[in-house]
Amino acid sequence: MNIKDYILVIAEKPKSAEKIAYALGNPKKYRINGVPVWFVMRGTSRFVIAPAAGHLYTLHTESKGFPVFDYKWVPKYIVEPESIFTRKYLNVLSMLAKNAKEYINACDYDIEGSLIGYMIIKNIGDIKRSKRAKFSSLTASEIVRAFNNLLPLDYNMIEAGYCRHILDWLWGINVSRMLMSIYRSVFNEKRILSAGRVQSPTLSYVVNIDLQRKTHVPVPYAYPSIKIFIDNKIFKLIPIDSPFNSLSDAKEYLENIKRDPRATVLDIIVRDERIEPPHPFNLPDLQSEAHRIYGFTPYKTQKLAEDLYLEALISYPRTNSQKLPPTLNNREILEKLSQNIVYRTLVKTLLAETRGILRPNNGPKEDPAHPAIYPTGEGTLKGLSKDHIKLYDLIVRRYLATFANPAVVQYVRIEFIVHGRRYYLSTNIVRSRGWLQYYPYIHFNGEEISLKLLRKGLQIPIHEAKIVIHFTKPPHLPSKISLVKWMEEKGIGTEATRAEIVETLFKRGYLYMRGRGSGVSELGILISFLLKDYVEELISVELTRKFEERLNMILNMKAKCDDIVEEAKEMLLKYINRVKSLDIQTLRAEISKYIEMSDNNGRRCMICKRSVYANNLCIFHNIALENIRSAYETWRKFGFSWTQYLEKLLKLKSTGSYVKEVCRHLIKQGEF
Numbered sequence: 020m021n022i023k024d025y026i027l028v029i030a031e032k033p034k035s036a037e038k039i040a041y042a043l044g045n046p047k048k049y050r051i052n053g054v055p056v057w058f059v060m061r062g063t064s065r066f067v068i069a070p071a072a073g074h075l076y077t078l079h080t081e082s083k084g085f086p087v088f089d090y091k092w093v094p095k096y097i098v099e100p101e102s103i104f105t106r107k108y109l110n111v112l113s114m115l116a117k118n119a120k121e122y123i124n125a126c127d128y129d130i131e132g133s134l135i136g137y138m139i140i141k142n143i144g145d146i147k148r149s150k151r152a153k154f155s156s157l158t159a160s161e162i163v164r165a166f167n168n169l170l171p172l173d174y175n176m177i178e179a180g181y182c183r184h185i186l187d188w189l190w191g192i193n194v195s196r197m198l199m200s201i202y203r204s205v206f207n208e209k210r211i212l213s214a215g216r217v218q219s220p221t222l223s224y225v226v227n228i229d230l231q232r233k234t235h236v237p238v239p240y241a242y243p244s245i246k247i248f249i250d251n252k253i254f255k256l257i258p259i260d261s262p263f264n265s266l267s268d269a270k271e272y273l274e275n276i277k278r279d280p281r282a283t284v285l286d287i288i289v290r291d292e293r294i295e296p297p298h299p300f301n302l303p304d305l306q307s308e309a310h311r312i313y314g315f316t317p318y319k320t321q322k323l324a325e326d327l328y329l330e331a332l333i334s335y336p337r338t339n340s341q342k343l344p345p346t347l348n349n350r351e352i353l354e355k356l357s358q359n360i361v362y363r364t365l366v367k368t369l370l371a372e373t374r375g376i377l378r379p380n381n382g383p384k385e386d387p388a389h390p391a392i393y394p395t396g397e398g399t400l401k402g403l404s405k406d407h408i409k410l411y412d413l414i415v416r417r418y419l420a421t422f423a424n425p426a427v428v429q430y431v432r433i434e435f436i437v438h439g440r441r442y443y444l445s446t447n448i449v450r451s452r453g454w455l456q457y458y459p460y461i462h463f464n465g466e467e468i469s470l471k472l473l474r475k476g477l478q479i480p481i482h483e484a485k486i487v488i489h490f491t492k493p494p495h496l497p498s499k500i501s502l503v504k505w506m507e508e509k510g511i512g513t514e515a516t517r518a519e520i521v522e523t524l525f526k527r528g529y530l531y532m533r534g535r536g537s538g539v540s541e542l543g544i545l546i547s548f549l550l551k552d553y554v555e556e557l558i559s560v561e562l563t564r565k566f567e568e569r570l571n572m573i574l575n576m577k578a579k580c581d582d583i584v585e586e587a588k589e590m591l592l593k594y595i596n597r598v599k600s601l602d603i604q605t606l607r608a609e610i611s612k613y614i615e616m617s618d619n620n621g622r623r624c625m626i627c628k629r630s631v632y633a634n635n636l637c638i639f640h641n642i643a644l645e646n647i648r649s650a651y652e653t654w655r656k657f658g659f660s661w662t663q664y665l666e667k668l669l670k671l672k673s674t675g676s677y678v679k680e681v682c683r684h685l686i687k688q689g690e691f
C-alpha cells in the first residue's frame with residue numbers, strides 16, 4: 020500500500036469500524052495481518068478506518084515487592100499473555116499511523132473510549148493533529164453528524180479515565196501483593212490473590228451477610244390470623260400492629276376474640292391513582308428490569324446491549340442518563356419502528372393517543388456523555404439470538420411507554436379493628452391501562468373486594484381466628500443484580516464497570532452461586548477479614564465513594580489526577596508499611612482466627628480447628644453462642660425450656676450453620 024495524506028480513524032472494535040466506514044461513504048475493505056481495515060473517500064478527503072480491540076495499553080511495573088509506586092504504560096500484549104491477540108491490532112495501527120496526516124478518535128464516547136484512542140494516538144501518532152468524534156449511536160446519520168462536527172480531544176474525559184486506571188492499578192497491585200505475601204509467609208505456598216478498589220468493599224458486604232446468616236438465631240413472634248366473609252368471599256386480614264412477643268399475650272387476645280368474634284370497619288379508602296409512565300432506561304434500570312423480567316444477570320444484559328449498539332439497533336448503553344434529549348427526532352424513530360410488524364399497531368396507538376405530541380417522562384439521573392438508551396429504529400435483528408431480541412423488545416417497549424399516558428389504578432383499602440388491634444385489606448384495579456399497554460410488565464390487579472355491603476362502623480362476624488407463630492429470617496444472600504444495585508446505591512464503581520466487578524469476584528473464586536444468591540468461599544472469607552483487620556479504611560465504602568467523587572470531579576476540572584494519585588499513595592503507604600512490620604507469628608495467629616489451620620499450635624475451638632477467641636470457641640462459633648444466649652429470653656416467653664429451645668433450633672431451616680453446630684455441642688455436653 021502506498022497511499023499518503025489520509026485521515027486515520029480509530030474505532031474501538033472491528034464492528035464499530037465497519038459501521039463508521041459505511042456511514043462515511045462507499046468503503047473498500049482490506050485485511051492487513053488479519054485485521055480488517057476500510058478505505059473510503061469522502062469529498063476530497065481519504066479516510067482509513069482501523070479498529071482497536073478495546074484497550075491496547077496497560078499499566079505495568081518492573082519492580083518486585085510492595086509498596087510499589089513506579090509504573091509506566093506499555094502495550095498490553097507484552098505483559099498480559101491473555102491479551103496477545105491485541106498485538107496485531109497495534110501493529111496495523113502503527114503502520115497506518117506513520118503516513119496519516121490527521122487522526123480521529125472514533126472510539127465509544129465515554130472515559131474508556133477517550134482513553135483508548137488517546138493512548139494509541141499519543142504513542143504512535145501525533146496528538147496535535149487529532150480530533151474526537153462524538154456519537155451516541157452507530158446509525159449512519161449520527162456518525163455523519165459527528166464527522167461534520169469533529170471536536171478537539173476531550174482532555175477531561177481522558178484524564179478521568181487515565182486517573183481511574185492508575186488509581187485502580189496502584190490499589191490492586193499493592194493490596195494484592197500484600198495479601199500474597201502474607202499468604203506465602205504463613206502457608207509457605209504461592210497463591211494468586213487479588214484485591215480491588217471497588218471489588219473488595221463489595222466482597223466485604225457479601226461476607227458480612229454470609230456471617231449474619233451463619234450465626235442467625237430465629238426468634239419467634241406471634242400474629243393473629245383472622246378470616247372474614249365479605250359478599251360470600253373469604254378474606255384474610257393483614258395485621259397492622261406489631262406482633263406478640265409472648266405466647267400468653269397472644270392466647271389472651273385469642274380468648275377475647277372467641278368471646279366476641281367481631282371485626283369493625285374503621286375506614287374505607289377508595290381513590291384513583293395516576294401512575295406516571297416509566298423513565299427512559301439508563302443502564303442500571305435496564306439491568307434491573309432485564310433481571311426481574313427475564314432473569315438475566317447484569318453482566319449478560321450489558322453484553323447483550325453492547326451487541327445491539329454495535330448493530331446500530333440502540334443508542335450507547337453505558338449511560339447513567341434517564342433523559343431523552345429534546346433534539347432527538349422521536350417521530351422519525353417511531354416511523355422506522357413501525358416498519359417492524361411487531362410494533363406497527365403499538366406505534367399507531369401511541370401516535371393516536373398522544374396526538375403526536377411526544378414528550379418523554381424523563382427521570383432525574385443525568386450523564387454528561389450520553390442520553391438515555393433508545394432504539395434507533397434502524398439495524399436488523401437477523402442473526403441475533405433470542406435473548407438479544409428479548410432485550411431489544413424490552414428497550415423498544417420502555418421507549419414507547421415513556422411517551423404514553425399515565426395508567427389509572429383504583430386503590431381500595433379497608434381498615435378493621437378487632438379487640439384493639441388494627442388490620443387491613445387492600446387491592447388495586449387497573450381502570451385505564453395507559454402506558455401499561457406498551458410496557459405490560461407491572462401487575463396491579465388484585466382480587467376485587469365488593470364494597471356494596473361495606474360501610475364505616477359495620478361489624479362483621481369473624482369466620483376463623485387463630486394464632487400463628489413465625490420465626491425471624493436471616494437476610495438473603497445477595498444476587499448478582501442486588502450487588503450491582505448495592506454498589507450503585509453506595510456510589511461506588513461506574514455503570515460501565517459494576518457488573519464486571521461482580522463477575523470478577525466469582526472468577527477469583529471468592530464468591531460462588533448458591534441458588535439465586537452469592538455464597539462466599541473460605542478464601543473469600545479469609546481475604547475479606549484480613550483486609551478488614553489490616554486495611555479497614557481502604558476497603559471502607561466511605562473512602563471508596565470519596566475517591567469516586569474525586570474522580571468524577573476531574574470531568575468538570577474541579578480535581579487534578581496528580582493530587583488524587585498522591586493522596587491514594589499516602590493512604591496505601593500508611594497501611595502497607597504497618598502490615599510489612601508484622602512478624603510471622605502475629606500473621607499466623609491472625610489467619611488461624613478465620614480458617615482451620617493444620618499447624619496451628621495455639622488453643623483450638625471446641626467445635627472446629629480455628630483458634631480460640633472466647634468461651635473456648637473460635638470467633639464465629641462464639642458469635643453463634645452469644646446469639647443463642649441472647650435470643651433465649653424471647654423463646655422462654657413462648658414456653659420453651661433451654662433444651663427444647665436448642666432442639667427446636669436444630670430443626671428450623673433458617674437457623675444458621677454455626678448456630679446449629681453450637682447447639683449440637685451444647686446438647687452433647689448437657690450444658691444448661
Ligand SMILES: [Zn+2]
Nearest residue numbers: 624627637640
Ligand atoms: Zn469454631
